[in-house]
Amino acid sequence: MASVNILSTKGLTKTYGGIDANMDVDFELQRGKVTALIGPNGAGKSTFVGMICGRISATRGEVFFEDQNISSMPAHKRIQLGIAYTFQITSVYAGLTLLENTAISARRRLGKDNVAVNAKALEVLERVGLADRAHQIAGDLSYGHQRVLEIALGLAQDPVLFILDEPTQGLAETEIDDFVDLINALSGDTTILLIEHNMDVVMRTADQITVLEFGKTLASGTPSEIHNNQAVQAAYLGTAVDA
Amino acid sequence: MTKNSLYSHCLHFGTIALLVALFFLLPAYHVGNLSRIMVLAVYAMGFNLLFGYTGLLSLGHALFFATGMYGLGMAMNTFGLPSELALIVGVVCAILVSTAIGLLALRTTGVAFMIVTLMFAQAGYLTVLYFGSYTRGDEGFVIQQAERIFAGVDITGETSRYFAALILFSIVFLLIAYLVRSPFGRTLVAIRENEERTKMLGYDTVRHKLLAVIISGSISGLAGAAYALLFGYVGATFATVQYSIFPLLWVLLGGAGTTLGPLIGVVFMFYLIDLSSELTQAYMLIAGVVLVLLTLFAPQGLAGEIRRKVFKWLP
Ligand SMILES: Nc1ncnc2c1ncn2[C@@H]1O[C@H](COP(=O)(O)OP(=O)(O)O)[C@@H](O)[C@H]1O
Ligand SMILES: [Mg+2]
Numbered sequence: 001m002a003s004v005n006i007l008s009t010k011g012l013t014k015t016y017g018g019i020d021a022n023m024d025v026d027f028e029l030q031r032g033k034v035t036a037l038i039g040p041n042g043a044g045k046s047t048f049v050g051m052i053c054g055r056i057s058a059t060r061g062e063v064f065f066e067d068q069n070i071s072s073m074p075a076h077k078r079i080q081l082g083i084a085y086t087f088q089i090t091s092v093y094a095g096l097t098l099l100e101n102t103a104i105s106a107r108r109r110l111g112k113d114n115v116a117v118n119a120k121a122l123e124v125l126e127r128v129g130l131a132d133r134a135h136q137i138a139g140d141l142s143y144g145h146q147r148v149l150e151i152a153l154g155l156a157q158d159p160v161l162f163i164l165d166e167p168t169q170g171l172a173e174t175e176i177d178d179f180v181d182l183i184n185a186l187s188g189d190t191t192i193l194l195i196e197h198n199m200d201v202v203m204r205t206a207d208q209i210t211v212l213e214f215g216k217t218l219a220s221g222t223p224s225e226i227h228n229n230q231a232v233q234a235a236y237l238g239t240a241v242d243a
Numbered sequence: 244m245t246k247n248s249l250y251s252h253c254l255h256f257g258t259i260a261l262l263v264a265l266f267f268l269l270p271a272y273h274v275g276n277l278s279r280i281m282v283l284a285v286y287a288m289g290f291n292l293l294f295g296y297t298g299l300l301s302l303g304h305a306l307f308f309a310t311g312m313y314g315l316g317m318a319m320n321t322f323g324l325p326s327e328l329a330l331i332v333g334v335v336c337a338i339l340v341s342t343a344i345g346l347l348a349l350r351t352t353g354v355a356f357m358i359v360t361l362m363f364a365q366a367g368y369l370t371v372l373y374f375g376s377y378t379r380g381d382e383g384f385v386i387q388q389a390e391r392i393f394a395g396v397d398i399t400g401e402t403s404r405y406f407a408a409l410i411l412f413s414i415v416f417l418l419i420a421y422l423v424r425s426p427f428g429r430t431l432v433a434i435r436e437n438e439e440r441t442k443m444l445g446y447d448t449v450r451h452k453l454l455a456v457i458i459s460g461s462i463s464g465l466a467g468a469a470y471a472l473l474f475g476y477v478g479a480t481f482a483t484v485q486y487s488i489f490p491l492l493w494v495l496l497g498g499a500g501t502t503l504g505p506l507i508g509v510v511f512m513f514y515l516i517d518l519s520s521e522l523t524q525a526y527m528l529i530a531g532v533v534l535v536l537l538t539l540f541a542p543q544g545l546a547g548e549i550r551r552k553v554f555k556w557l558p
Contacts, residue, residue: 076443104441108444112426
């Protein structure tokens with residue numbers, strides 16, 4: 001039987017020069033759930049997920065995915081295991097069309113089968129509401145649409161674990177609603193790790209919340225547990241979790 | 244087959260058919276030029292795979308061209324091998340050298356990559372001079388006419404040389420056209436457009452870039468070997484910086500990242516120098532001014548501008 005946790009970290013640490021961006025983070029991610037990673041700016045959230053997917057090399061500590069130690073695996077191998085990652089700072093193929101963008105993403109798994117690649121590439125654009133712009137150049141899109149395309153690049157991989165770094169940053173209200181619907185539709189099949197500033201989005205999507213502060217986990221639990229957590233309330237002075 | 248791939252098949256086979264026709268239509272002088280142009284276009288196509296499609300600017304491709312050239316030349320002259328075997332020796336040497344250069348130079352990126360490849364090519368050039376007693380240094384050496392027989396055909400005549408060059412050109416042209424539409428080629432373009440994103444989509448970008456250097460270097464080496472065999476001369480000039488810069492100019496002029504760009508660029512540059520040298524001693528000045536104008540008004544090269552303005556499907 002597959003274990004409850006799809007991913008875990010043990011003592012994960014990242015030191016930049018003298019700064020401890022992450023300090024001995026032990027973390028467990030439940031299969032099929034939506035887990036939100038929250039915390040103030042500079043808490044080390046991006047660094048943490050960067051070390052999970054291999055984009056950032058850990059100073060020390062271990063990452064386990066499906067009970068396999070992937071700590072020394074290069075990023076592309078980890079992605080091949082079914083981990084998709086979207087960047088906090090939008091990183092799409094600005095010089096290519098939207099369809100080519102999602103096709104590159106789909107092609108890694110589907111390979112030579114052009115028909116399947118195209119179908120998948122179009123399907124994910126439809127899913128995020130960009131299909132009518134399939135032949136536009138990505139760099140010509142608005143900032144919000146580029147963020148959405150970034151999410152589509154993740155979807156096109158049919159990931160087992162989908163990691164999103166502040167996906168709703170810069171999105172309009174209606175786009176945020178669509179995003180919430182998308183995440184809720186994905187959960188169950190796909191495990192989601194979501195870094196999110198917007199507490200409304202967190203409350204509408206998350207099954208689990210982990211709070212990171214100064215590179216350490218401050219608390220982990222269900223939304224209501226986090227809401228009632230003394231330490232979290234003290235840290236946020238009751239402002240951020242009012243939602 | 245989609246409409247675009249039908250168009251691109253027509254374009255590629257049409258180009259080859261045109262080159263066949265030109266042999267019968269053009270006067271001997273231009274036929275001779277075109278033989279040379281087609282071999283140089285092979286060199287340009289090799290360079291284009293790395294620069295135009297993968298986004299890696301090497302300033303040391305003369306090393307690969309010269310490796311193929313000396314590999315074949317010395318195999319024939321020093322070791323007395325027949326031309327067919329010598330061609331294989333030339334290409335194998337280019338594969339080995341480009342693998343080594345790839346492994347070393349790809350540790351760097353951007354400007355550092357340009358400088359490292361430039362330095363390696365310079366080291367290659369100095370090596371040719373240093374071993375002057377074998378390579379005949381600057382002076383170079385001639386491959387005797389009697390030995391320039393390939394697969395039973397004497398390739399020193401104008402006709403056989405033209406068609407030998409055309410066959411070589413066609414093979415590489417179609418290979419590149421196939422390659423850049425394949426998943427491998429698409430991944431190279433993805434690396435060119437955004438390497439970090441491509442890695443984080445699960446592609447082994449390091450392996451892809453290494454393969455691109457090896458294929459690019461080997462095609463350049465093949466061009467060098469063919470050049471030596473068809474024109475009968477091997478010399479250190481072909482290892483100089485100038486011969487690293489030429490393919491860059493050709494590809495920029497013709498259109499980087501297009502299948503037809505390299506050929507167009509070589510034709511254009513060849514005749515630009517040819518015609519302006521008829522007019523004046525300062526022909527490089529005219530050539531320079533035209534190059535500047537083209538970069539200003541057709542920054543994507545000739546084929547690139549055609550793709551942008553008219554034929555969006557151009558491969
Ligand atoms: N490449 C880097 N070099 C040096 N310091 C960095 C680098 N990336 C992040 N940091 C620092 O590490 C800390 C955590 O950053 P980050 O993980 O981006 O936080 P968050 O995503 O929670 O806002 C911050 O203090 C940040 O300044
Ligand atoms: Mg961040």
